[in-house]
Amino acid sequence: MADEDGDTIFGKIIRGDIKGPPFLHEDDKCIALKDIHPQAPIHFLVISKQEIKTIDSINETQKELLGHMMWVATKVAKDQGATNGYRIVVNDGSDGGQHVFHLHFHVLAGRKMSWPPG
Numbered sequence: 730m731a732d733e734d735g736d737t738i739f740g741k742i743i744r745g746d747i748k749g750p751p752f753l754h755e756d757d758k759c760i761a762l763k764d765i766h767p768q769a770p771i772h773f774l775v776i777s778k779q780e781i782k783t784i785d786s787i788n789e790t791q792k793e794l795l796g797h798m799m800w801v802a803t804k805v806a807k808d809q810g811a812t813n814g815y816r817i818v819v820n821d822g823s824d825g826g827q828h829v830f831h832l833h834f835h836v837l838a839g840r841k842m843s844w845p846p847g
């Protein structure tokens with residue numbers, strides 16, 4: 730979901746316009762916070778500070794951001810106690826099941842994941 734100007738709930742949380750869950754991580758490029766509707770005992774999101782709508786819209790000058798967010802995902806997964814593995818998911822666009830159009834990675838852990846995903 731996004732306003733007409735492309736702003737989303739994540740943009741508002743990052744700017745401090747509304748209160749969200751406490752940040753598990755923050756740096757100049759991204760934040761991490763717990764998902765409000767967890768799908769696993771550990772479920773947090775790594776969210777870019779830049780307002781990028783989808784992973785598909787990333788351009789070449791932004792590609793290092795994806796590696797950085799993946800790195801942060803692995804660090805926070807360890808901090809959160811994901812000792813037996815985890816899954817990193819990016820939902821892209823309508824068929825990918827994306828609801829909030831602001832780039833984010835889901836990190837899920839603490840239970841056995843099934844494959845294929847629904």
Ligand code: AMP
Nearest residue numbers: 738749763764765766820826827828829
């Ligand atoms: P997606 O469907 O991939 O766009 O994922 C959006 C995720 O954001 C969902 O898992 C929601 O539960 C989560 N979410 C929405 N609003 C909030 C919020 N205020 N704080 C934390 N997570 C949120």
